[in-house]
Amino acid sequence: xxxxxxxxxxxxxxxGFLKKKRNLALDGLDLQVKGGQIFGLLGGNGAGKTTxxxxxxxxxxxxAGTARVLGRDAADVxxxxxxxxxxESPYFYDYLTANELMDYFGRLFGLDAAARKRKTDELLTEVxxxxxxRGRQLRKFSKGMLQRVGIAxxxxxxPELVFFDEPMSGLDPIGRRDIRDLIAGLRAKGVxxxxxxxxxxxxEALCDDVAILRAGRLxxxxxxxxxxxxxxxxxxxxxxxxxxxxxxIRGTVEFIGGATLEATPDGANITILDExxxxxxxxxxxxxxxxxxxxxxxxxxxxxxxxxxxSA
Amino acid sequence: MPEQNFLSTIYAVARNAFREAVRxxxxxxxxxxxxxxxxxxxxxxxxxAGQEARVVTDLGLSATLIFGVFIAIFVxxxxxWKEIEKRTVYSIFAKPxxxxxxxxxxxxxxxxxxxxxxxxxAVGITLALLYVGGTKFIAGVWPAAYLIFLEMTIITAVxxxxxxxxxxxxxxxxxxxxFVIGHFSSSLRDLAQAMGSEAxxxxxxxxxxxxxxxxxxxxxxxxAIGQHPPASMLGFATLYAVAYDIILLTLxxxxxxxxxxx
Numbered sequence: 001x002x003x004x005x006x007x008x009x010x011x012x013x014x015x016g017f018l019k020k021k022r023n024l025a026l027d028g029l030d031l032q033v034k035g036g037q038i039f040g041l042l043g044g045n046g047a048g049k050t051t052x053x054x055x056x057x058x059x060x061x062x063x064a065g066t067a068r069v070l071g072r073d074a075a076d077v078x079x080x081x082x083x084x085x086x087x088e089s090p091y092f093y094d095y096l097t098a099n100e101l102m103d104y105f106g107r108l109f110g111l112d113a114a115a116r117k118r119k120t121d122e123l124l125t126e127v128x129x130x131x132x133x134r135g136r137q138l139r140k141f142s143k144g145m146l147q148r149v150g151i152a153x154x155x156x157x158x159p160e161l162v163f164f165d166e167p168m169s170g171l172d173p174i175g176r177r178d179i180r181d182l183i184a185g186l187r188a189k190g191v192x193x194x195x196x197x198x199x200x201x202x203x204e205a206l207c208d209d210v211a212i213l214r215a216g217r218l219x220x221x222x223x224x225x226x227x228x229x230x231x232x233x234x235x236x237x238x239x240x241x242x243x244x245x246x247x248x249i250r251g252t253v254e255f256i257g258g259a260t261l262e263a264t265p266d267g268a269n270i271t272i273l274d275e276x277x278x279x280x281x282x283x284x285x286x287x288x289x290x291x292x293x294x295x296x297x298x299x300x301x302x303x304x305x306x307x308x309x310x311s312a
Numbered sequence: 313m314p315e316q317n318f319l320s321t322i323y324a325v326a327r328n329a330f331r332e333a334v335r336x337x338x339x340x341x342x343x344x345x346x347x348x349x350x351x352x353x354x355x356x357x358x359x360x361a362g363q364e365a366r367v368v369t370d371l372g373l374s375a376t377l378i379f380g381v382f383i384a385i386f387v388x389x390x391x392x393w394k395e396i397e398k399r400t401v402y403s404i405f406a407k408p409x410x411x412x413x414x415x416x417x418x419x420x421x422x423x424x425x426x427x428x429x430x431x432x433x434a435v436g437i438t439l440a441l442l443y444v445g446g447t448k449f450i451a452g453v454w455p456a457a458y459l460i461f462l463e464m465t466i467i468t469a470v471x472x473x474x475x476x477x478x479x480x481x482x483x484x485x486x487x488x489x490x491f492v493i494g495h496f497s498s499s500l501r502d503l504a505q506a507m508g509s510e511a512x513x514x515x516x517x518x519x520x521x522x523x524x525x526x527x528x529x530x531x532x533x534x535x536a537i538g539q540h541p542p543a544s545m546l547g548f549a550t551l552y553a554v555a556y557d558i559i560l561l562t563l564x565x566x567x568x569x570x571x572x573x574x
Contacts, residue, residue: 013574054573057402057405057406058405058406059401059402059405059406059572059573060572060573060574061570061572077408077409077410078408079408080405080406080407080408080409081407081408083406084406085402085403085406085407087399087402087403087406090403091398091399091400091402091403092400092403093328093332093400095331095332095335095336096328096331100331104324104327104328105403105407107320107323107324107327108321108324108325108404108407108408108409109407109408110317110320150403153403157407163406
């Protein structure tokens with residue numbers, strides 16, 4: 001079942017008073033997100049990620065198209081009791097303490113006092129907010145601490161689907177690991193996660209499916225593994241060897257079926273276009289006294305994919 | 313997930329709005345008020361022999377009105393604007409909170425703050441009157457304070473309407489104009505009739521019926537001579553204020569519902 005269904009979604013912003021300027025933030029976006037997985041929405045600055053999430057959260061209204069969440073229109077207020085949302089750089093009432101904020105938001109979901117207290121303690125512990133900090137006003141919190149509170153508040157209603165806008169923003173490496181584990185844990189509990197992020201390592205570590213936006217349009221989408229497989233059919237292999245001088249074998253190797261060779265400090269990485277060329281390449285390596293250390297399907301790095309699909 | 317009803321949402325938002333006003337030190341004005349009243353009770357009485365109670369009533373209620381209106385305008389215009397500017401609405405509207413319930417909750421929470429403020433001021437005036445021996449004035453102070461509170465609820469609602477589409481500075485200015493014109497609209501209408509100009513009569517009639525008529529809530533001078541308004545007047549003023557508040561809140565909600573939070 002799809003938890004998010006977006007069809008032909010467009011959003012035009014108008015700025016200026018007398019002389020209006022128009023900016024098309026989303027341009028006929030189509031997107032489906034399956035349930036029970038972690039979905040990553042990628043894209044450069046201004047690609048339309050936050051606009052998409054804001055439409056799904058009913059913070060802004062689309063100029064055209066439809067957006068459905070959990071089978072209901074995104075603007076359906078009742079549906080919002082089944083989702084969670086942590087905005088980018090969360091902004092909260094800074095005069096409240098972390099405990100008070102959780103209590104307030106728990107009330108908005110109709111939780112009784114006991115449930116609010118239990119969920120507050122449980123979630124603030126889970127996101128790693130020290131007990132001594134929970135009674136302090138949020139205005140005294142660091143960015144990382146606010147991010148942790150932001151994630152905790154998004155889970156207070158035991159949502160079926162959570163939206164995270166740049167969830168690792170402002171976190172130190174330990175914080176990132178904690179939140180990454182927490183997000184992975186959500187998937188294990190059957191909670192669907194929709195996250196936008198710039199941090200590609202987190203995407204690779206967490207996301208099942210991804211979509212890449214470019215200028216408000218969908219540039220690529222699908223299983224992360226499929227997107228990372230090279231365009232040339234997935235039969236290419238990378239052969240990593242050590243103990244050889246790259247320049248000595250370059251001529252011979254590059255003669256085999258269009259293979260390419262890239263020198264490394266210990267040897268070379270050879271890319272062959274077809275598995276059937278592997279034996280010939282290995283023979284050259286052995287003859288040169290080299291040692292095979294790794295053979296794997298050639299894939300784009302997520303960074304390469306990201307740069308390729310987000311460049312105009 | 314338990315069923316959430318709109319009343320508990322409004323209550324939660326209102327509760328937080330009250331807490332916000334308290335933590336933002338809105339009620340600190342009470343300290344200035346108490347100091348002013350104490351000074352009036354002790355020193356002004358000596359300058360106005362035999363008129364202490366009258367001066368305390370007049371000054372105390374006028375200060376209640378001025379302080380209240382000042383807070384209603386300046387806090388009222390930032391009530392929702394601040395939530396948008398600080399982006400706290402992002403987390404709120406992602407939850408099962410409709411925009412109308414949010415506006416109503418914020419408004420009611422702030423009205424409770426104004427009510428508390430007015431109550432404390434009325435208690436202060438009562439104590440000052442007891443101190444200067446003006447017990448017969450007390451009966452007029454409480455209805456007058458109640459009417460001031462009703463007036464402030466309308467001013468807050470006006471501020472909310474303006475701030476739902478305009479900047480706080482402009483909203484404050486426009487709300488202040490409504491406050492001033494609202495106090496003189498009946499006089500302006502009478503003036504237009506005396507002038508005999510058809511256009512002026514139509515113009516000031518429109519203003520009279522469109523803008524709230526605050527002279528309905530103005531009984532400070534009566535209270536200062538020991539009079540208190542009849543119950544029927546209080547009842548009518550209550551109905552008038554509630555009707556105005558509902559119309560203005562509906563208008564603010566209609567504008568706010570269409571807003572994009574960029």
